[in-house]
Amino acid sequence: MRRVFSRPKSLKKTPFHYCPGCGHSILHRIIGEVIDEMNLQEKIIGIPPAGCAVLAYFYFDIDMGEASHGRAAALATGMKRAQPDKVVFTYQGDGDIAAIGTAETIHAAARGENFTTIFVNNGVYGMTGGQMAPTTILGQSTTTSPGGRKERRDGFPINLSEMLAVAKGSAYIERTAVNSPANILKTKKAIAKAFRVQLEGHGFSLVEVLSPCPTNWKMDTLEACKWIDEVMTLHFPLGVLKDITGAKKDGH
Amino acid sequence: MRGNHVVAEAAVRAGCRFYFGYPITPQNEVPEYMSERLSKVEGGVFIQAESEVASIHMVIGASMAGGRVMTSSSGPGISLKQEGISFLSALELPAVIVNMSRGGPGLGNIAPSQSDYFQATRGGGHGDYRNIVLAPNSCQELANLTYEAFNLADKYRTPVIILGDGMLGQMMEPVELPPEVQIKKLPHKDWTLTGAKGRPSRFIRSLILDPFEEEEHNWKLMRKYERIIKDETRWETSFMDDAKLVVVAFGIAARIAKGAIKRMREEGQKVGLIRPISLWPFPQKAIKELTKKVKHFFVFEMNMGQMLEDVKLALEGNGEVHFYGRPGGIILTPLEISRVISSYYYQKRLG
Numbered sequence: 208m209r210r211v212f213s214r215p216k217s218l219k220k221t222p223f224h225y226c227p228g229c230g231h232s233i234l235h236r237i238i239g240e241v242i243d244e245m246n247l248q249e250k251i252i253g254i255p256p257a258g259c260a261v262l263a264y265f266y267f268d269i270d271m272g273e274a275s276h277g278r279a280a281a282l283a284t285g286m287k288r289a290q291p292d293k294v295v296f297t298y299q300g301d302g303d304i305a306a307i308g309t310a311e312t313i314h315a316a317a318r319g320e321n322f323t324t325i326f327v328n329n330g331v332y333g334m335t336g337g338q339m340a341p342t343t344i345l346g347q348s349t350t351t352s353p354g355g356r357k358e359r360r361d362g363f364p365i366n367l368s369e370m371l372a373v374a375k376g377s378a379y380i381e382r383t384a385v386n387s388p389a390n391i392l393k394t395k396k397a398i399a400k401a402f403r404v405q406l407e408g409h410g411f412s413l414v415e416v417l418s419p420c421p422t423n424w425k426m427d428t429l430e431a432c433k434w435i436d437e438v439m440t441l442h443f444p445l446g447v448l449k450d451i452t453g454a455k456k457d458g459h
Numbered sequence: 460m461r462g463n464h465v466v467a468e469a470a471v472r473a474g475c476r477f478y479f480g481y482p483i484t485p486q487n488e489v490p491e492y493m494s495e496r497l498s499k500v501e502g503g504v505f506i507q508a509e510s511e512v513a514s515i516h517m518v519i520g521a522s523m524a525g526g527r528v529m530t531s532s533s534g535p536g537i538s539l540k541q542e543g544i545s546f547l548s549a550l551e552l553p554a555v556i557v558n559m560s561r562g563g564p565g566l567g568n569i570a571p572s573q574s575d576y577f578q579a580t581r582g583g584g585h586g587d588y589r590n591i592v593l594a595p596n597s598c599q600e601l602a603n604l605t606y607e608a609f610n611l612a613d614k615y616r617t618p619v620i621i622l623g624d625g626m627l628g629q630m631m632e633p634v635e636l637p638p639e640v641q642i643k644k645l646p647h648k649d650w651t652l653t654g655a656k657g658r659p660s661r662f663i664r665s666l667i668l669d670p671f672e673e674e675e676h677n678w679k680l681m682r683k684y685e686r687i688i689k690d691e692t693r694w695e696t697s698f699m700d701d702a703k704l705v706v707v708a709f710g711i712a713a714r715i716a717k718g719a720i721k722r723m724r725e726e727g728q729k730v731g732l733i734r735p736i737s738l739w740p741f742p743q744k745a746i747k748e749l750t751k752k753v754k755h756f757f758v759f760e761m762n763m764g765q766m767l768e769d770v771k772l773a774l775e776g777n778g779e780v781h782f783y784g785r786p787g788g789i790i791l792t793p794l795e796i797s798r799v800i801s802s803y804y805y806q807k808r809l810g
Contacts, residue, residue, distance in 0.1 A: 249656035264662035270652040273664040278516035285520025314509035
C-alpha cells in the first residue's frame with residue numbers, strides 16, 4: 208500500500224503534550240516537514256524557549272540547545288557565529304521574545320544576525336497559566352488583566368514584527384497564522400523561505416505565527432481559530448512585512 | 460604589558476576564538492584588545508553585545524557549538540551575567556568569565572576592590588552550584604591562570620571565573636606569554652551541538668521537571684565539584700618556616716601583604732603568608748594544616764571581610780583570627796598594612 212501521510216523524519220516518535228487545539232503541535236509538524244524537505248536535519252540546530260514549547264527537544268530529532276527566558280536570540284547569535292555553515296533557528300513565544308527578550312531580539316535583527324526566528328504569538332503566557340503577554344490585545348481578559356486589557360492600566364500591546372521590519376539588518380519578516388489549512392500552508396512556505404533567506408546569507412529572518420491557545424483563551428478550538436481571523440488579525444495583520452531578497456511581495 | 464591586555468592575549472593563545480562583551484571600566488581594554496586581535500585570527504568572533512545579559516548568553520551559544528569562549532566585565536556587569544553563569548553550570552558548559560572588580564555595591568566606583576568574593580565563590584546566581592574561581596596577583600599570573608582556565612573549563616565542563624580587580628587590570632608588568640595552542644589539537648568534545656550529522660541528535664537543557672532527576676543532576680554536579688576540590692585546589696605560602704603569625708590574603712591584597720611582610724621580617728617579626736590562588740575550591744586543608752605550628756591568623760582583604768568566613772570555616776576554631784580590610788576601592792600601601800599587622804603581632808606578645 209502506498210503511504211500518503213507519515214510523521215516527518217525530523218520529529219521523534221514522541222506524542223506531543225500540548226493541549227487540544229494548540230497551535231504548537233501544528234507548527235512543530237510543519238517545521239519538521241520543512242526540515243525534511245530542505246534536507247536540513249543534519250545541519251540544523253534549534254533553540255527552544257522557556258514556555259509551553261520548552262520540551263521541543265523531546266519532539267524534534269535534531270540538535271537543540273535550550274535558552275533561558277528571552278535569551279534565545281543572544282544564544283543563537285553565539286551559536287551561528289561559531290558555525291556559520293549551519294542553520295540555526297529559535298522558537299519563541301510572545302512573552303519570551305516581545306517582553307523579556309526584546310533587547311536581545313531587536314539587536315540581533317539590527318546586527319543582521321543570520322539566523323531564523325519562529326515567533327509564536329498567542330497573546331498570553333501559556334505555560335504559567337494565561338497571564339497577560341506583551342501581545343495581549345486591548346480588551347482581552349487574562350489572569351493578570353482582569354476585565355480585559357486597558358491601555359491606561361496595562362499599556363498597549365507591542366507589534367514586535369513591525370518594529371523588527373524597521374531594523375536595517377533584518378532580511379525577511381512575515382506574519383502568518385495556523386488557524387486554517389490555507390494559513391497553515393502559507394506558514395509552511397514562510398518558514399521554508401526564512402530558512403532559504405538564512406542559507407543564502409541575507410541576514411535576520413523571522414516568521415511570526417498567530418497561534419490559537421483555546422485553554423487560556425477559554426474558547427473551544429473552532430472559536431479560537433475564528434477569533435484569530437476576526438479579532439487578532441485586526442491588531443496583527445497577516446502578510447510579508449519585509450523582504451529584501453527581491454522576491455515579489457507575497458510569494459504565495 | 461597591561462593586565463587587561465594580558466588576559467586577552469593569553470585567552471587567544473589558549474585557543475579562545477569567541478569573545479562577547481560590553482564596556483565597563485576598569486576592564487575596557489579586554490574588549491578593545493579582543494576586537495582587534497580576533498579580527499586577525501581565523502574563525503575569530505568578537506561581538507560588542509547590547510548588554511551583559513546578552514553577552515553571557517552569546518557565550519552559552521558559542522560554548523554549545525564547542526568553541527573556547529570568554530567574556531569579561533566588572534562588578535555591576537558580572538551581576539547581570541549571573542543568570543547565564545547559573546545556566547552555564549546547569550548545562551555543564553565550559554566558559555571563562557573575567558571580573559576586574561571595582562568598588563561596590565551598586566555602581567560604586569572604578570577603583571580596585573575585592574568585594575565580589577562572595578558573589579564569585581558562592582555561585583552568584585540561583586541554584587546549587589559552584590564556579591572554579593582563580594585569583595591572580597600579578598600580570599604573569601593573569602597570563603598563566605587565564606591560559607589554565609580554558610583547560611579547566613573544558614576538563615570539567617564548568618565556568619571558570621578569573622577574579623581580578625581594577626588594579627590588576629590596569630597595571631603594567633613584563634610578562635612571558637604562554638605558547639599558542641593549536642585548536643585542532645585540543646581534546647575532542649563529544650557533546651557539542653553541531654548538527655546531527657552521522658550521529659543521533661543531541662540536546663542540551665537545564666529544565667529537569669522530575670525532582671528525582673533534578674536531584675540526580677545536582678548530585679552529578681556535586682561529584683564533579685568534589686573532584687575539583689580534590690585536584691584543583693591551589694595556594695602559595697611564603698615566609699612560613701618560623702612564622703608565629705600567618706597573613707591570609709588573595710589577589711592584589713596578597714601582593715601588598717607580601718611587601719608588608721618583607722618589611723616586618725627586616726625588623727625581626729616572624730610573619731608568614733598563605734595566598735589562596737583558587738578561591739573556590741578554597742585551600743581549607745592547607746590552612747588547617749598550618750594550625751599545627753601557628754595559632755594566630757591575620758586576614759587582610761580589600762573588602763569588609765568576605766574570605767574571612769572561609770578562613771574561619773577552614774580553621775574550625777583552631778587558632779585566633781584577626782581581620783583588617785579597607786572596602787570601597789581603597790588601595791593600601793605595604794607600610795600601612797605592616798603597621799596594622801605589627802601592632803597586632805606585639806599585642807599578642809608574639810615578639
